[in-house]
Amino acid sequence: MTARHRYIGGASTILAMSVLGLIAWDAYSTTGAVERGVEFAASSHATNRLQGAVSPGTVALHPVARPDRRRRIRGTVVDTRGAPLAGVHVSAMSRADESLAELPCPDWAPGAWEALLEEKPRRLLQDCQWAGRDALTEWLSSRRGEAIPQAETVTDGDGAYLLDGLDDGALSIWALNEEGAAAQQDILGIHDDLRLVLTPGLRVEGIVSGGGAPLPGTHLTLVSVTTGRYFDGIAGPDGRFRMGPLPLGRYVLLAEQGGWRPALLHLDEATSLPEDGVRLTRPLNHAGRVLSRGNPISGARVELFVDFSSEEGSLQVATSDAKGQFHFSGLREGHRVTLSAFHEGMIASAQVTLDERDGAETELELRPAPFLEGVVRDEARQSISGANISWVPQRLGGIYPATTTTLDGRFRLGPLGPDKNQITVSAPGYLDAHFYLDSLELQSPFDITLFRAELITGVAVDEHGAPAPNVTLKLNRACKHPASFGERPQTTTDTAGRFELKACSPGPWEMEAVDERFLPDAIPVHAPSGGLRIALKQGPTVTGILLDEHGVPVVGADVFLAKREERGSPSRYISSDAQGHFRLGAVPPGHYIVWAQKHVQGVTRLTAAQDLELRDGMATQVELRFPVGLTVSGIVVTASGTPLEGVAIQTSRFPQADSTEPPHIGFGCGGPPIGVRTDASGRFVLRGLSSAPHAVWATKDGHAFKPARSMGGTHHDNDWIFMKPGASENDLRLVLQRISFVRGRLLGPDGRPFPDYVINREIGVFSLEGTFLFPTTNHGQMALIFDAPGVASRTVTVDVPLEEDVDLGDIHMPTVLHP
Incomplete structure (x- = not known):
């Protein structure tokens, strides 16, 4: 096999492929590339380099000889029918030392404290996607954890390939061409017949926009989560881009454009781009000053924390300068943030909703930070020395104070921050006490009472007698003790399997392991007791x-x-x-x-x-x-027959074909993932369908699905159509009608707007300007009945064209009703 050049794109698409970290683009400016519509390219290790004057889409393959390495992988690339494919680019990639999949959550992310208690690492992509947004953006932008290219080649006429001179260790093997993609992960050792089956794969296409307009030239980075392979592209002159085909799997998409906040999207084979594509927003800046008695404070630590209700939680840190000034950038309008300042035992805090006001600043006036002071006693009012008191704020990050009580049971804990704080008090032989305090409302001293615990101690082992570490053990019923009412006592075994459970009352209890390695059998125990040896069953x-x-x-x-x-x-x-x-x-x-x-x-x-x-x-x-599936294609059009782009198509096996078919486990309250959208011509393809009957439906903002007007199946109510893959009506034609809007303004006899009224006896309108926007899928003549307080009703007849809006202007209500 020999390396060869191949033109694989048009003016609009470049096939995603890796060439040992070197992509040869034409040596023109980025602007020129955008004007020609170059939308996609790929990189495997280094950033793309512009080399020489070559045609758009031409890829130069540069094999690297590694005579000292002998590992090889040989195989064939075939299509879904098993036919060999020539000219497919095959590459071997190894993981970098850093792994995107292992990227940890920030310390301050919600739930981090619970993870510390469970000794369970929290991964950003699994546990805190929004909280770790800034960290992930920085990671991708700096190309950390990028997969390392090992070799690349092109299949010959028999679909055969050879990747030689490979490093030891796990590799991912990729096959890409303009029609499909394949990848196999964690390949070890030497292979002489590794078969790669090219499937249509995943295509990521859409438009990048900002401020209501396309953003040409936006740089796009698409990263495979499991392998760390990076793909790069540039949005075309209309803001459009197309990536793929790529193997099915999990990806993260980063869109960057100068002067705009980066956009970060999580995609996979079940979740497509949002209907409106990739939207960038202008970054906002926020500044302020840190003061003490009106004087500027230099060197204060200032934290800006985005409220998680905005679903984009993040934390930024700055230091005040000699004038007490601080500055944050890259923020988003509408976010509610908390600003906190810390300096030499002083704190300040303020909440701000970000907007575009010029010159808006926040002044943070420092005051002494609160301390929690008090005494810890037992139920006999005797002081407890050596009790541990710890503080964890609602937002984590940094080092938090902890202390122990003195001989007379007294303690002083702090300084505390401006958050709501979780206080934990524990002592050997006593039930733990947990409570929450707002540091702004602290009133010391506190008198804390701990109650005696009935201890159950021992060691947990598996069926072979080996220690069972990191197993959560729980008692089977909740405590009715006032110190821990409603809690089920629990603990986690240490590395030697040892445990100590604090029961809130003496007598018989049942213990169970909450761990996927062991059966949740009820194990009878007695409180208090010690030296137990608990054998945990693993089962089949x-x-x-x-x-x-x-x-x-x-x-x-x-x-x-x-x-x-x-x-x-x-x-x-x-x-x-x-x-x-x-x-x-x-x-x-x-x-x-x-x-x-x-x-x-x-x-x-x-x-x-x-x-x-x-x-x-x-x-x-x-x-x-998975069985061989059936394919159904179709088109989505408006009621007037115009193809619709960006429509989400969903299916559901309904009902089960027979009693032997496994159940379909539902999606919970979030609904099914939106996995396929129509292209620019309104077309879509559904692959891998079983022969069982399926419900099919389509959704798009501002439109209503019309099953009765759709073809390719039988309609059911107004929600979906019913089709059987493999039947004669395999080509679907789904109709979505654009919702028409009737707008206007309701005024009283005196010409003043009504702020509160009802349309058609059921739709309430609340608007200080009196304006209304009435949605309807009906067309032709329709009546709108307006009811407002103190005046007679008025009926307005309006002629609504199909899929068009109507502006009624000002509607004046009749004279005031008399009792």
């Missing part, structure tokens, strides 16, 4: 691999294990790993079913359910496979 286990219809491992699918008679309530579930493997356990012996489910571009794919009989001490291995 199920291990296996999940494959797609081509025999390729499936990453990130949900695998469920449920009792046969409780199919809709899984006992355990887990996600398949990078190689499609899964392990389910800690269930009692019995009859079960196991199956997998994955949401892929608007379709919920299900494997067949396998019946299992699980017995103690038995490990069961299974192979789950």
Whole structure:
């Protein structure tokens, strides 16, 4: 096989591919690239470099000889029918030392304290996406954790490829061309027949806009979460971009443009871009001064914390200068933020809603920081020495004070911050006390009473007698003691399996392990007791691999294990790993079913359910496979027949085809993910459908789905159409009608607007200007009835054109009613 140049784009799209960290673009300016509509390119390690004058879309492959390395991976690339594919770019990538998937949450993120108690690391992409937005933006912008290219080649006429001179360790192997993509992760060792099946993959396309207008030249970075591979692109002159095809999986998209706040979006095979694409906003600045008795304070620490109700929590820190001034940038209009200043035992705090007011500043006047003072006693009013008092604010970050009581039980804790604070008081042999205090309302001294605990101590071991570390143990009922009312006493075993549980009353209790490694069996214990040896049962286990219809491992699918008679309530579930493997356990012996489910571009794919009989001490291995699916295509048009772009298409298997089909586990209160949208021509494709009947529906802001006017299935009510994949009516034509709006202003006999009135006896309007906006999907003549206090009703007849708006202007109500 020889490296070769190949023109793969048009004027609008460049195929995503990696060339050992070197992309050869034409040597023109970025502006020129934008004008030509260059929308996508890729990088694997270094930033893109402009080299020479070459045609747009031309990629130069530069193999690197590594004679000292002998590892190789050989295989073929085929299409979904098994036919070999020539000219496909195949590359091997290794992970960097830093991993995007392992990026931790910021210390101050909500829930971090609970994670510390559970000794469980919190990952940004799993546990705090919004809280870690700024950290993730900085990470991606600086290209941290970028995958390292090992080798790249092009398949020959038989679809064969050879990647040679590879490093040891886990690799991801990618295959890309203009028609499809494939990737396999965590490939170890030498392979002589690694088969890569190209599928249509994932295409990320949309428009970048800001201030209501397209933003050409916006730089886009798309990063694979699991492999760390970076892809780069530039929005075209109309703000549009197209990325892909890429292998299905989890990605993060970063959009950057000078003078605008970066946008960060999380995408995968189940979640597409928002309907309005990628929207950037202008960054706001906020400044202020730190004062003490009116004098400027230099060197004060100033924190700006974005309220999490805005769903973009973040923390910024600045230091006041010689004039006491501080400055924050890159903020977003409408966010409510808390500003806090700290300096030599003094604090100040203020809340501000950001807007575009010029010259708006916040003055932070320092005052002495509060301290929590008091005494800790037992229920006999005897002082407790050596009790621990700790403080954790609602927002975490930094080092927080902790102290212990003196011989006479007294303590002084602080300085405290401006937040609401969680105070924990604990002492050996006593029940812990937890309470919340607002530091702005502290009134010391506090008299804290701890109550004697009935201790249950011992060691937890597994079935083989080995210590069971990091296991959460809980007592089976809540305490009725006033010190811990409603709490279930719990603890976590240490590295040697040792534990100490504090029961709130003597007598019999039941303990259970809350851990996926062990059965939640009720273990009888007595309080107080010591030296216990608790044997935790692991029960039967199920291990296996999940494959797609081509025999390729499936990453990130949900695998469920449920009792046969409780199919809709899984006992355990887990996600398949990078190689499609899964392990389910800690269930009692019995009859079960196991199956997998994955949401892929608007379709919920299900494997067949396998019946299992699980017995103690038995490990069961299974192979789950998604069946060959059916494909249905279609178009979405308006009521007047115009194709609609950006419409979300969703499907649901409804009802189950038969009693042997596994249940579809629902999406909870958030609704199903929106996995596929129509393109610029209104077209869409649904792949991997089963032959079971499906409900199909379409959504777009400002539009109403019209099943009765749609074709390709039978309509049901006004919500969806019913279709059976594989039937003759496979080509769907879905109709969305644009909602018409009737607008106007309601005035009284004296010409003043009504701020409060009702339309058609059911729709209340509240507007100081008297304006209304009445939505309707009806067209033709319709009546609007206006009722306002103190005047007679008025009916206005209006002729509403199909999918058009009507402006009624000012509507004057008749004279005042007389009693």
